[in-house]
Amino acid sequence: MHIYTCDCSKGEEVARQECLIALVNDLLDLKAMRLVLDSREERNLHDAQTIRATLGKRPSHSNITYEHVVSTQDELLWIADVVAWCHGAGGDWARRVRSLVAKETAVDKWSR
Template sequence: MTVHAFVDESRRSDKYYLAAAIVEPRHLRLLRSQLRGLLLPGQRELHFKKEKPERRRAILSAVAAFGTRVDIYRASCGRGEEWARQECLTRLVDDLLDVDGRRIVLDSRRERNRLDELTIRRALGKRPRETGVVYEHMDSAADPLLWLADIAAWCQGAGDDWARRIAPVIGSVVRLA
């Protein structure tokens, strides 16, 4: 069974969180529709840090009912935020290869996208085509599945009650150096 990963980030003080929503291709259309159904009139995307607490709680209740899975990769920013991101991304790619991951969609960071591309190519090894993995960067408004990663990363970084509320969606939390 192949899967796709939709990836976004969050940073809280010296901790970096990379979240990957793991979705089977047969569920893509339904999940996108369900997520679009959470938009308010005039809203183009869900960006969790911009939502009010009451709305966040309502969104989390809906997302938990979708039966989705998001994996979290966490690293210290002691050597820099970009270093932490690339460490998390390397581990994510390794984990995706173990579960027959075929597509990685990352929230675009514009000029820094090339750093992700280098890391992914390095993680795929000398024969990236043989893995069957494709990857791309998109603006978060272009694919609602990126919103799942945004929600999970924000909640994990916020901790306390928010981490508790997102817990049913979290598949694993991988803590890196």
């Protein structure tokens, strides 16, 4: 599992979008085919705009599809939520999931 972190001093939404930019770029490098995100209802539009802007003119070449789902309806999202929560909590919680985290990317220096 890969974890993306960002300074939230500019706001939670800005931090999420900065992490999403880094994630989409990594997915392009990995030639990934699908991205599933937790639905945040009306804020899903922000994610869609960021993904389209990041893909730019490459969406048809990337083969990436993305969708938002309600996390209670996709068990695989539960795993990501648990690992991210434990990692963020630090201490013994972070230690417990350390073997599940293959990569951590700090995107504080990224810009749109």
